[in-house]
Amino acid sequence: MGAERTAVIGVGQTKYAAARRDVSIAGLLREAAYRALEMAERTWSDVDAVIIGKAPDFFEGVMMPEVYLAEALGAVGKPIMRVHTAGSVGGSTACVAASMVQSRVHRCVLTIGWEKQSESNAMWALSLPQPFATSVNAGAGGYFSPIIRRYMMMTGAPELIGCMVAHKDRRQALLNPYAHLHQHDLTFEQVVDSPMLWDPIRYSETCPSSDGACAMVLVDEASGDAHDGPVAWVHGTAMRSESNNYGGRNMVSPAASEQCADDVFAQAGIVDRRAEIDAVEMYVPFSWYEPMWLESLGFASVGEGWRMVESGATALDGGDLPVNCSGGVLSSNPIGASGMIRFAEAALQVMGAAGDRQVDGARRAMGHAYGGGAQYFAMWIVGSGKP
Amino acid sequence: MSSEVLQAPLVLEYPFTRSTGPVIGAFLTGLRDGVICGIRRADGTVLCPPQEYDPLTAEPLTELVEVGQAGEVVTWAWNGDPRPMQPFDRPFAWALIRLDGADTSMLHAVFAPSAAEMSTGMRVRVVWRTEREGHIADIAGFEPIPAVETA
Numbered sequence: 001m002g003a004e005r006t007a008v009i010g011v012g013q014t015k016y017a018a019a020r021r022d023v024s025i026a027g028l029l030r031e032a033a034y035r036a037l038e039m040a041e042r043t044w045s046d047v048d049a050v051i052i053g054k055a056p057d058f059f060e061g062v063m064m065p066e067v068y069l070a071e072a073l074g075a076v077g078k079p080i081m082r083v084h085t086a087g088s089v090g091g092s093t094a095c096v097a098a099s100m101v102q103s104r105v106h107r108c109v110l111t112i113g114w115e116k117q118s119e120s121n122a123m124w125a126l127s128l129p130q131p132f133a134t135s136v137n138a139g140a141g142g143y144f145s146p147i148i149r150r151y152m153m154m155t156g157a158p159e160l161i162g163c164m165v166a167h168k169d170r171r172q173a174l175l176n177p178y179a180h181l182h183q184h185d186l187t188f189e190q191v192v193d194s195p196m197l198w199d200p201i202r203y204s205e206t207c208p209s210s211d212g213a214c215a216m217v218l219v220d221e222a223s224g225d226a227h228d229g230p231v232a233w234v235h236g237t238a239m240r241s242e243s244n245n246y247g248g249r250n251m252v253s254p255a256a257s258e259q260c261a262d263d264v265f266a267q268a269g270i271v272d273r274r275a276e277i278d279a280v281e282m283y284v285p286f287s288w289y290e291p292m293w294l295e296s297l298g299f300a301s302v303g304e305g306w307r308m309v310e311s312g313a314t315a316l317d318g319g320d321l322p323v324n325c326s327g328g329v330l331s332s333n334p335i336g337a338s339g340m341i342r343f344a345e346a347a348l349q350v351m352g353a354a355g356d357r358q359v360d361g362a363r364r365a366m367g368h369a370y371g372g373g374a375q376y377f378a379m380w381i382v383g384s385g386k387p
Numbered sequence: 388m389s390s391e392v393l394q395a396p397l398v399l400e401y402p403f404t405r406s407t408g409p410v411i412g413a414f415l416t417g418l419r420d421g422v423i424c425g426i427r428r429a430d431g432t433v434l435c436p437p438q439e440y441d442p443l444t445a446e447p448l449t450e451l452v453e454v455g456q457a458g459e460v461v462t463w464a465w466n467g468d469p470r471p472m473q474p475f476d477r478p479f480a481w482a483l484i485r486l487d488g489a490d491t492s493m494l495h496a497v498f499a500p501s502a503a504e505m506s507t508g509m510r511v512r513v514v515w516r517t518e519r520e521g522h523i524a525d526i527a528g529f530e531p532i533p534a535v536e537t538a
Binding site: 023030073116129131 | 397406
């Protein structure tokens with residue numbers, strides 16, 4: 001007996017914003033969870049279990065927040081499970097939620113990822129001083145910039161490829177009512193002229209700091225069949241992790257990333273990745289990660305990822321492999337939700353429910369998340385038809 | 388070559404922010420005004436302190452109600468050796484107190500002269516701080532209501 005076929009029947013998101021001071025943490029999650037239940041035509045009592053993820057507890061300074069959130073999520077008397085995988089956690093949380101249905105432990109699972117960055121300070125949390133060690137105090141950008149330089153050196157990528165990604169994602173964000181950044185008049189020249197923060201990463205090539213939550217409702221095959229509304233079927237899920245400091249590690253295209261991709265595409269029976277996938281929601285908090293992940297995920301050979309960006313192949317408007325039609329992490333980054341947003345936006349694409357950011361006729365889409373020092377990976381492939 | 392094992396302190400400090408939301412916010416601003424709020428559930432019972440969501444049905448709770456400023460000790464423990472930052476500099480009781488009009492209890496301090504004067508079911512009333520800022524400590528504590536008054 002194989003795994004239970006699993007369907008996404010509900011997606012709920014908050015409007016991502018720099019600060020949602022009008023709501024508590026519980027109130028923020030509640031909005032996304034309620035909207036997901038509403039789309040799924042389910043009530044709290046239909047949910048068997050809640051699978052919740054967020055970035056490390058010290059971001060907001062609330063230890064084990066899932067315990068306090070049980071009442072807001074209708075989880076009193078039900079299993080609630082917390083997932084921890086740094087920035088990839090939203091994706092990992094969705095994979096764990098899917099496994100709960102695939103394994104027939106539960107028939108209807110609510111899953112949610114969140115962050116309230118207005119109550120936290122990620123830059124501080126990512127730059128903790130350590131005794132006997134130098135603190136570079138550079139946050140995530142300082143960690144990733146030399147890796148990006150390495151990619152540019154290896155592939156001969158032109159200097160402004162990252163700016164092209166950033167401009168594309170910010171333009172696409174205008175089509176997504178939930179996106180944090182809606183920069184209507186942003187020009188390519190303004191992206192290029194924005195201050196250099198961590199060479200080669202400019203200010204406009206970095207993600208914002210957002211408050212937000214994203215939730216999904218996952219159900220078993222019979223419930224998916226019976227559902228009147230749009231459905232996305234899970235065709236594959238995969239997670240991989242590796243240490244971020246072992247000798248010989250390929251930091252541009254980590255082994256865990258490549259193996260995770262091989263696994264998820266094999267599960268979905270996909271051979272020609274670029275041809276058979278219609279939309280990708282990829283975790284790109286710094287612009288250059290789009291061409292880097294295009295190569296690591298096997299959508300392009302080494303050195304061809306930046307050429308896909310340059311040719312417009314990854315744009316919603318006219319590209320054959322639209323990437324981050326939602327505007328991506330570059331336009332909204334509630335860290336613990338960001339991975340789940342990628343997975344949920346992939347689901348919306350194959351449901352045909354992505355509104356103005358819809359890829360026409362999308363049948364199969366990929367959701368992707370990474371975290372830590374590019375060492376935790378979570379991916380799924382969803383389809384409009386059953387696997 | 389020295390092989391001394393070194394150690395060093397690691398102090399982490401960061402001022403976090405909290406947004407209270409409408410329900411907890413109303414409770415705290417009520418304290419600032421010398422009022423204690425609870426919230427009514429669908430079955431008519433009142434939670435105090437209030438919660439945003441019903442603990443059993445998960446429905447949002449919105450009907451804030453004022454509860455009494457006196458109530459009953461549900462259970463208690465004597466603190467004979469108070470530490471700095473605790474509510475009172477002399478021995479006092481930690482107690483769960485169910486205020487009049489509420490169906491749940493809250494943890495606070497009872498300023499009783501000795502453990503011998505504490506009992507489950509005893510009546511207590513709130514002692515407000517004169518300068519209040521919207522914080523649970525706006526309630527300095529609770530004091531026993533003499534039996535003659537309650538009779």
